[in-house]
Amino acid sequence: MTVDPRQVLAGVLTVTMFVMLGNMIKRDHFDSVEANQSGASSGNYDNVETTDHAVAALHRASQGPWKEDGLDLKRCWTKPASEEGQQSEGFVTFSLTNGPEYHVLQIADAVVVARYLGATLVLPDIRGSKPGDKRNFGDIYDVEKFVRSLDGVVRVAKHQPAEISARNLAVVRVPNRVTEKHIAENIEPIFSRKGNIRLATYFPSVNMKKTEQKSSMDSVACLAMFGTVELQPEVHEVVDSIIERLRTLSRKSDGRFVAVDLRVEMLEKKGCQESGAAGAKSCYSPEEIVLFLRKIGFEKDTTVYLTQSRWDSSLDVLKDFFPKTYTKESIMPVDKKGKYLNSESSEFEKVIDFYICSQSDVFVPAISGLFYANVAGKRIASGRTQILVPATVPGSASAADFSSHYVSKKNHLAYSCFC
Incomplete structure (x- = not known):
């Protein structure tokens, strides 16, 4: 008999959403990958906790994973003198x-x-x-x-x-x-x-x-x-229109949405469909992103934006658990698709993704690399510091436990320019 992986995932979620976290695990995150450190973690879905600690963890989860933006940082630099x-x-x-x-x-x-x-x-x-x-x-x-x-x-x-x-x-x-x-x-x-x-x-x-x-x-x-680069007005307008649409669709979460950098062709190149590999991971599959988002407290009606331009069947699992999951294809103004989505060049698509991920309420990088690192820098500079790095989570957990090391340790290059 053929087993639908989405049914399996549904079963796992049903059980694990009620599993309480006893000992918080370390993140299996990208910061360690890029710094050549190890830190992969594995989870146990069988132990059900009933302690006060577990009840407190459940309470934290019930509050939801959203948080206010960080304080606006001040420039640590002045414009160089003329020479x-x-x-x-x-x-x-x-x-x-x-x-x-x-x-x-x-x-x-x-x-x-x-x-x-x-x-x-x-x-x-x-x-x-x-x-x-x-x-x-x-x-x-x-x-x-x-x-x-x-x-x-x-x-x-x-x-x-x-x-x-x-x-x-x-x-x-x-x-x-x-x-x-x-x-x-x-x-x-x-x-x-x-x-x-x-x-x-x-x-x-x-x-x-x-x-x-x-x-x-x-x-x-x-x-x-x-301090030098801004989008030209027409491209800026396209980005703003998509963000406005995402916020309109997010009424139940006060207009807040999650942007996930998840591109199918990149996952395939990095072999991210493989799970349970030893060592720190450089990317996460759609199934793993679903598990991560659900376990740290994102509700079913959360609006999710993906950097994937056009829908791929491998993303169906995200739609199953987060029905408000969108790509540019489904949410870009119709009159803009010809120029910004259906052109032979993908440069516009990349730029739109970069700026939407920089302005979303939460950014989740499913893929390591410079896109993640430089979106993080732009977010830090503007005070949008909720960057959650995926990990294998054995039970429910607080979103704060998965904050990017760029933010939690203030070790991003942006903190050399803003303080």
């Missing part, structure tokens, strides 16, 4: 690639390099994953805001000067979070020789934890990461 007298005649060019979670870091590195060299920064283009997929910076981001925010910090050219061609641009590989030492030793000599350079940022790590090392370029990096 107009130290400007060179050279140009720094670069492109934004791989999605919005990379863009802010690529911009920060380019601004830091241009500031150090006294060079003029050329406004970047945006390149997708497919050959020939290229957009203007202004197709997604606010050009005037970008230029205005960097006034007096670095000169910005909106267009690459005609006299600069690929032939006289030296391509320089730049490690993310580039240091002054690296610029002085590896970039400045090439710039002095060639006059113009093109940066290609690479990412040795997805770790966004702050460091204790201080640099005269810290304020430049903070400005570049958190």
